[in-house]
Amino acid sequence: MHKKPILVVLLGVAVGLWFVAQWLHGNRSAMVTVEMTRTEQQQWLLEYTFAKPVQQATFIRNPDSSRQQRWQPLEAGFYIGRDAEQREFIARADGQPFQSVAFQLTPTYVSLRKDYAPFMPFSDGGVAWFTGRFKICPEHCQSAMQFVYTFTMRAPEDVHILIPEQQGMGALSWQETSATDGSLVYVGPQQGNSEGVRGVTTLLDPQLPTSLQQGLATETPALLNFFNARLPSLTYTPMVLASYSTTDDGRYGYQGGVVNQQMTLHWYGAVLSERLRGAYFVEDTLWFVAHEFAHLYQAGQFSQDQAWIHEGAAEFMAARYLQQSPLTADYTELRFQQARQDCAEEHDPIAVHYACGLVWSERIDAEIRKRHESGLFFLWYMYIDALQQETSAQPDYTELYYKLMGEVTSEAFATELEETISARYRALQ
Ligand SMILES: [Zn+2]
Structure with missing residues (x-):
C-alpha cells in the first residue's frame, strides 16, 4: 500500500474518533x-x-x-x-x-414529605x-x-x-x-463554631432557648464519644445546623435530617420557651438529637422501601444513649412501650418504619447479644464497613443487612425475622 492512502485513512479515523468523542462528551x-x-x-x-x-x-x-x-x-x-x-x-x-x-x-420553611426542606431559616436572618x-x-x-x-x-x-x-x-x-x-x-451572620465544640462545626439559632443551646453544646461531645466507641469513626468534620422559625398557621414540631456530612435540627411553631416546660420536652429533644447523630454515623443513603433498617436502628441507638442515664431510663421504657403499641396498630408505612423498626431492632440486638455483647452496634459496624467497601453504584442494602444479620445471629433467626417483617408490610397494602 502506498503511503498517501494510509495517511488519508489515518486522518479519516482521527476525524471520526474526534466526532465520536465530542458526541460522547456532549451526551454523557x-x-x-x-x-x-x-x-x-x-x-x-x-x-x-x-x-x-x-x-x-x-x-x-x-x-x-x-x-x-x-x-x-x-x-x-x-x-x-x-x-x-x-x-x-x-x-x-x-x-x-x-x-x-x-x-x-x-425562602420560608416548608416541610416536604420524604425530602429535605429547601430552606431552613434561622431567626437571626x-x-x-x-x-x-x-x-x-x-x-x-x-x-x-x-x-x-x-x-x-x-x-x-x-x-x-x-x-x-x-x-x-x-x-x-x-x-x-x-x-x-x-x-x-449556610448563608448568614454566623461564622460557625462560635462555641467551639471540638470536631463539629455548629451553627445554633440564637433564638433557641439558652437551655437548649447549652444542652446541644454539652451533649454533642458526649454523643460523639458514644458513637465513636461503637461505630466506625467519622472521617470528616460534621456540621450541625440547629435552627428555629415561627409559623403562622399554628403548626409546631421539629424535623431533622442528615445530608452527607451535615445534620439539620429544625424547630418550628409555638413559642419554644412554653414548650420547654411541657412534659418530656428535654427527653424528646435528646432522643431526636441522638437519633440524628445515629444517622450521621450510618453514613449513607439506605434503602427507602426498607427504611425500618436505618430508622429503627437510629431509634434503637437513641434509646441506648438515653438508657445510660438513670434520669432518662424510665422515659426510654415508655418509648419502647409506645413503639410496641404503634407497631401493632399503625397503618401509616412511615410510622411502621419507626415503631416496628425499633421493636425489630431490639429483637436483633437481643439475639446478637447471645454471642457479642455490643449487640446491634456490632451488626452496624460490619454493615457500614461493608457498604464503604461496596463498589456497585446501587448495592442491595436489604440483602446485605440480612446476610450480615444471619452471620452474627443465625440463618434461622434472620429468615424468621424477614418473614415477620414482610408480613407486617403486606398487611399495610
Ligand atoms: Zn431518622
Whole structure:
C-alpha cells in the first residue's frame, strides 16, 4: 500500500474518533451553572445557565409540585410545568429554546414529605438551603448522564457562607457531581463554631432557648464519644445546623435530617420557651438529637422501601444513649412501650418504619447479644464497613443487612425475622 492512502485513512479515523468523542462528551456529561443570590433586601434569586440551549429543563427531586407556587420566573414567557411522571420542569410558553432562566424564590420553611426542606431559616436572618432541591437536567434526566453542577452563592459582603470544609464571605463557588444528593449551604451572620465544640462545626439559632443551646453544646461531645466507641469513626468534620422559625398557621414540631456530612435540627411553631416546660420536652429533644447523630454515623443513603433498617436502628441507638442515664431510663421504657403499641396498630408505612423498626431492632440486638455483647452496634459496624467497601453504584442494602444479620445471629433467626417483617408490610397494602 502506498503511503498517501494510509495517511488519508489515518486522518479519516482521527476525524471520526474526534466526532465520536465530542458526541460522547456532549451526551454523557452536562454542565449546569446554578447561581443563587441573596440581596440586601433579603430577596432570593436563582439563575440557571446551560452549556447549550435547551427546550426544557427537568428537576431531579420532585417530592411535590410546590416549585410551581413558590418560584416566580423573573422574565415573562417561562413557566414551571409537571410532566406525566410528576416531574417538575421549566420551559417557555412559546416552545422556544433558552440557555438561561432566572427565578425569585420564597425562602420560608416548608416541610416536604420524604425530602429535605429547601430552606431552613434561622431567626437571626441566616438561612441554610439544600442544593439537591435545585439540581436540574438539561432536557430530561437520563441515568447514564453525568452532571457537573457549578454552584455560586452571592450575598452582601458581610454575610458568611459555609459548606462542609469551605467557607467565604460575600461569595463562594463550588462544584457538585452527584445528581441525586446535595449539601446544605449556610448563608448568614454566623461564622460557625462560635462555641467551639471540638470536631463539629455548629451553627445554633440564637433564638433557641439558652437551655437548649447549652444542652446541644454539652451533649454533642458526649454523643460523639458514644458513637465513636461503637461505630466506625467519622472521617470528616460534621456540621450541625440547629435552627428555629415561627409559623403562622399554628403548626409546631421539629424535623431533622442528615445530608452527607451535615445534620439539620429544625424547630418550628409555638413559642419554644412554653414548650420547654411541657412534659418530656428535654427527653424528646435528646432522643431526636441522638437519633440524628445515629444517622450521621450510618453514613449513607439506605434503602427507602426498607427504611425500618436505618430508622429503627437510629431509634434503637437513641434509646441506648438515653438508657445510660438513670434520669432518662424510665422515659426510654415508655418509648419502647409506645413503639410496641404503634407497631401493632399503625397503618401509616412511615410510622411502621419507626415503631416496628425499633421493636425489630431490639429483637436483633437481643439475639446478637447471645454471642457479642455490643449487640446491634456490632451488626452496624460490619454493615457500614461493608457498604464503604461496596463498589456497585446501587448495592442491595436489604440483602446485605440480612446476610450480615444471619452471620452474627443465625440463618434461622434472620429468615424468621424477614418473614415477620414482610408480613407486617403486606398487611399495610
Ligand atoms: Zn431518622
